[in-house]
Amino acid sequence: xxxxxxxxxxxxxxxxxxxxxxxxxxxxxxxxxxxxxxxxxxxxxxxxxxxxxxxxxxxxxxxxxxxxxxxxxxxxxxxxxxxxxxxxxxxxxxxxxxxxxxxxxxxxxxxxxxxxxxxxxxxxxxxxxxxxxxxxxxxxxxxxxxxxxxxxxxxxxxxxxxxxxxxxxxxxxxxxxxxxxxxxxxxxxxxxxxxxxxxxxxxxxxxxxxxxxxxxxxxx
Numbered sequence: 001x002x003x004x005x006x007x008x009x010x011x012x013x014x015x016x017x018x019x020x021x022x023x024x025x026x027x028x029x030x031x032x033x034x035x036x037x038x039x040x041x042x043x044x045x046x047x048x049x050x051x052x053x054x055x056x057x058x059x060x061x062x063x064x065x066x067x068x069x070x071x072x073x074x075x076x077x078x079x080x081x082x083x084x085x086x087x088x089x090x091x092x093x094x095x096x097x098x099x100x101x102x103x104x105x106x107x108x109x110x111x112x113x114x115x116x117x118x119x120x121x122x123x124x125x126x127x128x129x130x131x132x133x134x135x136x137x138x139x140x141x142x143x144x145x146x147x148x149x150x151x152x153x154x155x156x157x158x159x160x161x162x163x164x165x166x167x168x169x170x171x172x173x174x175x176x177x178x179x180x181x182x183x184x185x186x187x188x189x190x191x192x193x194x195x196x197x198x199x200x201x202x203x204x205x206x207x208x209x210x211x212x213x214x215x216x217x218x219x220x
Contacts (some may be wrong), residue, residue: 078210
């Protein structure tokens with residue numbers, strides 16, 4: 001019985017890694033489409049969200065099967081329960097990648113009012129956070145999970161820098177306002193992705209230590 005349970009936990013970890021990879025690719029497509037003003041790639045990022053949703057459902061079903069049929073205790077139960085919480089945030093990250101791509105399509109054909117280096121940096125940093133929080137879960141690495149939480153400050157700082165740039169551009173020419181608002185929304189979506197990665201890491205810590213948000217949670 002235990003051997004079967006261990007095999008299903010490995011299956012769960014692999015499914016989590018696969019979902020993380022799918023989301024990472026969606027973010028990469030979203031930022032590349034934005035920079036290159038590639039409508040076809042933006043559409044592909046939007047369509048990828050349906051696959052991410054399906055993966056979420058598969059993981060959810062696997063977790064429920066583990067909970068109902070295997071009746072795990074203590075640390076095993078925390079691991080499965082944490083996965084159920086994590087996939088909600090992961091699915092939302094996929095939604096935000098699609099949201100960014102929808103904005104890309106709306107701005108198609110317009111010359112950009114600014115270069116997008118900081119937005120590209122935000123995308124890079126959020127992808128790093130995502131990869132590392134999934135690795136922390138699979139490897140039960142609390143220090144890596146904590147590092148992801150600390151790294152959210154980098155995302156917040158980039159958001160504030162982009163916001164200031166856009167406000168300055170509106171000050172130079174009010175006609176920049178509409179596109180500035182679109183870019184600010186893109187930056188906000190990346191900031192939210194960072195927040196979701198932070199939430200995921202907090203559930204990783206719960207899966208390891210039984211604590212979430214600094215509070216101990218006991219599962220009987």
